[in-house]
Amino acid sequence: MMSEIIKVEHLKKYFPVQKSFLEQLFTRKMSHVKAVDDITFSIKKGEIFTLAGESGCGKTTTGRLVVRLLKPTSGEICFNGADITKLKGEKLRLLRRKMQIIFQDPYASLNPRMSLGDAVGHPLEIHGLAKGEEKKKIVLDVFDKVGLTPPEQFINLYPHQLSGGQRQRAALARSIILKPELIVADEPVSMIDVSLRTTIIDLMLNFRKELRLTYLFITHDLAVAKYMSDRIAIMYLGKIIEMGSKQRLFLNPMHPYTQALLSAIPVPNPERERKVIELMGEVPSAINVPSGCRFHPRCPYKKDECTEKEPQLIEVEKEHFVACRLY
Amino acid sequence: MPLLEIDSLTVDYRTSRGTIHAVEDVSFSLKKGETLGLAGESGSGKSTLGLSIIRLVPYPGFIAKGRIKIGGKDILKLPEHEMRSIRGRKIAYIFQDPMTSLNPVKRIGEHFVELIRTHEPNTSKEEAFERAKDMLNNLGILPERINDYPHQFSGGMRQRIMIGLAIALNPDLVIADEPTTALDVIVQAKILDLLESLRKIYGMALILISHDLSIILERCDKIIVMYAGHMVEYASNTELHRTPKHPYTQGLLQSIPNIELADQKLSAIPGSPPNMLNPPKGCRFWPRCSYTKKICQVKEPPLIDVGHNHFVRCFLYSEEGVHDE
Numbered sequence: 001m002m003s004e005i006i007k008v009e010h011l012k013k014y015f016p017v018q019k020s021f022l023e024q025l026f027t028r029k030m031s032h033v034k035a036v037d038d039i040t041f042s043i044k045k046g047e048i049f050t051l052a053g054e055s056g057c058g059k060t061t062t063g064r065l066v067v068r069l070l071k072p073t074s075g076e077i078c079f080n081g082a083d084i085t086k087l088k089g090e091k092l093r094l095l096r097r098k099m100q101i102i103f104q105d106p107y108a109s110l111n112p113r114m115s116l117g118d119a120v121g122h123p124l125e126i127h128g129l130a131k132g133e134e135k136k137k138i139v140l141d142v143f144d145k146v147g148l149t150p151p152e153q154f155i156n157l158y159p160h161q162l163s164g165g166q167r168q169r170a171a172l173a174r175s176i177i178l179k180p181e182l183i184v185a186d187e188p189v190s191m192i193d194v195s196l197r198t199t200i201i202d203l204m205l206n207f208r209k210e211l212r213l214t215y216l217f218i219t220h221d222l223a224v225a226k227y228m229s230d231r232i233a234i235m236y237l238g239k240i241i242e243m244g245s246k247q248r249l250f251l252n253p254m255h256p257y258t259q260a261l262l263s264a265i266p267v268p269n270p271e272r273e274r275k276v277i278e279l280m281g282e283v284p285s286a287i288n289v290p291s292g293c294r295f296h297p298r299c300p301y302k303k304d305e306c307t308e309k310e311p312q313l314i315e316v317e318k319e320h321f322v323a324c325r326l327y
Numbered sequence: 328m329p330l331l332e333i334d335s336l337t338v339d340y341r342t343s344r345g346t347i348h349a350v351e352d353v354s355f356s357l358k359k360g361e362t363l364g365l366a367g368e369s370g371s372g373k374s375t376l377g378l379s380i381i382r383l384v385p386y387p388g389f390i391a392k393g394r395i396k397i398g399g400k401d402i403l404k405l406p407e408h409e410m411r412s413i414r415g416r417k418i419a420y421i422f423q424d425p426m427t428s429l430n431p432v433k434r435i436g437e438h439f440v441e442l443i444r445t446h447e448p449n450t451s452k453e454e455a456f457e458r459a460k461d462m463l464n465n466l467g468i469l470p471e472r473i474n475d476y477p478h479q480f481s482g483g484m485r486q487r488i489m490i491g492l493a494i495a496l497n498p499d500l501v502i503a504d505e506p507t508t509a510l511d512v513i514v515q516a517k518i519l520d521l522l523e524s525l526r527k528i529y530g531m532a533l534i535l536i537s538h539d540l541s542i543i544l545e546r547c548d549k550i551i552v553m554y555a556g557h558m559v560e561y562a563s564n565t566e567l568h569r570t571p572k573h574p575y576t577q578g579l580l581q582s583i584p585n586i587e588l589a590d591q592k593l594s595a596i597p598g599s600p601p602n603m604l605n606p607p608k609g610c611r612f613w614p615r616c617s618y619t620k621k622i623c624q625v626k627e628p629p630l631i632d633v634g635h636n637h638f639v640r641c642f643l644y645s646e647e648g649v650h651d652e
Contacts, residue, residue, distance in 0.1 A: 054513065055511055163599050164369075165599055166599070193368035193369055194368060194538070194540070194579060194582050194583060195368060195575075195579060195582055195600075196595070196596075198582040198594065198595035198596075201593070202593075202595060222512075222586060223541075223584035223586045224584055226584060226586050227584040227591060250586065261512065261513060264513045266512075266516075266542045266544075266545050267545065267585055267587050268540055268541040268544045268545075268568070268580065268583050269544065270544045270545060270564040270565050271565060271568065276520070279513055282481050282483055282484075282514065283511075
């Protein structure tokens with residue numbers, strides 16, 4: 001049995017909403033954006049676990065919480081069995097060696113004034129692992145691994161001299177240089193052209209085996225999610241509404257939202273008949289979350305009870321969880 | 328007579344480091360009511376091609392060669408004031424970002440009234456207002472919201488309003504440049520459905536520009552695949568899906584994940600697109616192509632007719648190429 005590398009329980013992140021001076025005078029109550037609202041999941045060692053959903057569903061916030069770039073409002077995050085929710089200072093820094101993050105925008109995530117070699121080697125210095133010639137050797141080796149070849153040439157280049165795909169390779173190099181156990185990849189390929197995307201995906205898949213990595217993959221693109229992941233969790237307005245192995249989830253989507261989401265994905269086949277499930281309205285604001293099931297204002301199967309009681313995630317078949325009263 | 332005829336169009340950008348042929352030698356025509364997809368990656372020239380049809384290529388770009396005819400009339404010879412009466416009335420353009428294309432300090436209704444009255448000065452304000460309300464209704468937006476400002480609408484609704492503005496004057500051709508790229512999939516499907524149904528009602532032709540070949544295959548009758556400024560393939564959507572001819576198109580189709588397939592194996596196109604300041608000699612795709620021959624590296628392949636109204640710019644399908652080793 002595989003052990004759990006990440007375990008998240010009842011995780012919440014509320015961001016306070018800034019009020020105007022007058023509002024502050026007259027109301028006591030703070031309002032919050034409930035970006036992540038009580039989610040529980042775990043990731044097994046060596047697995048690719050995907051958080052998918054539309055913009056504003058809380059997937060990126062969850063990723064940042066897991067690597068502790070954000071402080072949770074409440075809940076617990078365990079890494080290899082140890083609670084890391086409240087780690088600070090030196091201990092947190094040591095933890096970061098084991099978990100790394102890749103951001104969506106390779107144009108913003110590399111310092112334009114640092115050469116690629118410096119940027120990618122920087123983590124080694126921060127963590128006091130290597131300097132000088134030794135550092136250079138490790139950097140060259142990592143560049144070779146991510147396909148920035150010849151590495152001797154690439155380490156002296158600056159980000160503006162690279163294409164988007166090459167930058168994302170450099171970001172990937174930086175994330176693996178400390179030999180982490182977990183990588184949170186936040187939309188790593190969504191800003192990259194299709195013809196270059198596959199190489200990045202394949203690199204990530206190879207590293208999983210070669211470097212025994214575990215990924216928390218965050219994406220809005222379910223087609224990419226299906227290609228890459230082992231298990232997928234679908235988020236809606238800060239909640240996980242369905243979670244399961246990729247096979248079960250795509251073969252038998254159960255939540256009405258998942259069904260609509262899957263039906264809306266374009267398929268590169270003009271001869272297939274399109275059957276899009278229509279949803280009413282649009283995603284409501286995360287400040288005033290609907291009562292009961294937060295999907296009920298848009299749900300075609302809405303019943304009275306949905307407006308009152310919030311459905312919990314229940315296991316409806318092996319390894320397949322849904323939060324909906326239909327099941 | 329076709330609605331739009333483009334004949335060996337070349338659009339250049341003159342930069343301090345040299346001239347870029349962003350679009351080179353592109354020819355095609357579009358009939359009334361047809362839908363055409365322009366597919367390609369960033370830098371392939373698809374947006375430049377779209378903008379050149381309404382003569383709005385941004386500085387330092389300019390149309391260097393070729394002809395663009397709308398209803399038989401060469402628009403490249405028109406003076407600017409006549410061109411203005413074509414934009415909006417005959418050809419409408421929908422941009423990618425609905426937030427920056429709407430004026431934030433103007434109510435939605437005013438956008439419509441201004442547009443209608445600029446092109447039809449005899450229409451009264453009240454009349455234009457009524458037409459705007461009808462249009463909102465068609466778009467699935469409550470007509471009461473006509474006095475709201477752009478920021479009061481969601482991204483999907485703003486894009487609907489953009490579509491409404493584009494078709495308000497009943498143009499013959501709508502060019503939609505990545506109209507749904509900033510939107511989520513559910514909203515995207517709704518917007519594209521709306522565009523399709525309105526297009527049918529009003530009998531317009533549509534040019535859909537997108538980096539997403541899946542969308543184009545789903546929504547367009549005819550498809551042009553662009554690579555590094557060249558039109559590398561032209562075919563109907565079913566032809567392109569069944570028998571893609573150009574190695575680039577084949578590679579592209581093999582790198583798109585399809586949620587309907589189990590255990591799909593994606594394969595990547597090696598290398599990356601060329602630097603347009605210094606494109607490779609001969610075929611622009613040869614450094615990434617697995618079928619490269621000698622001739623590909625020295626001579627630019629012509630557009631070859633392979634039958635069934637299917638054209639491809641590749642030596643694999645020409646006499647010259649077959650005999651080359």
